[in-house]
Amino acid sequence: MQVEVDIPESLLKTVTVAQKLPVRIPSVNLALSAIVTEISPALDPAARTARAKLTLPAESTKNIQLYSGMFALVDINKSTGNSASEKSLTIPTLALQPWGQLDRVFVLEDNHAALRLVRTGARLKSKGKEMVEILSGLEGDEQLLVSNTPLQHGQPVEIKKQQ
Numbered sequence: 001m002q003v004e005v006d007i008p009e010s011l012l013k014t015v016t017v018a019q020k021l022p023v024r025i026p027s028v029n030l031a032l033s034a035i036v037t038e039i040s041p042a043l044d045p046a047a048r049t050a051r052a053k054l055t056l057p058a059e060s061t062k063n064i065q066l067y068s069g070m071f072a073l074v075d076i077n078k079s080t081g082n083s084a085s086e087k088s089l090t091i092p093t094l095a096l097q098p099w100g101q102l103d104r105v106f107v108l109e110d111n112h113a114a115l116r117l118v119r120t121g122a123r124l125k126s127k128g129k130e131m132v133e134i135l136s137g138l139e140g141d142e143q144l145l146v147s148n149t150p151l152q153h154g155q156p157v158e159i160k161k162q163q
Helices: 009-014 076-080
Strands: 002-008 020-025 030-039 049-055 090-092 097-099 102-109 112-126 129-136
Touching (some): 002 009, 009 049, 009 112
Antiparallel strands (some): 002 049, 020 030, 030 049, 090 129, 097 102, 112 129
């Protein structure tokens, strides 16, 4: 039995053939490791993903009713111990503000809010927090602004520490 998964372009460098990846099939309460047997050399141009095939170990699935088309979760970030958050720039999802079909964040610049359009990648959890990978639009040394009220570019801001 195989699992097919679409791997985002930003995570392709972390997955190799013969690598073990954690797989969960929630409908049958099954968690196991599967082996990557094939990675497509071509990306889906619209989704920017590559299809990979993982083989489930027969001994772990022989007493379980599995059907073609069942939903499975594959955790690429846990497979290597080097998650996207350790290799690239990630920010809390709370700081990200959708704006039509674009994503934006506000950073502190001379005590004013400065708008930055960003390109996002993988979404993941890190230490219980929802995080999103930033592929472009931030350098990594900016101070992000998170506000309960909408911010405008150029708006003066006063920083209040959380208690």
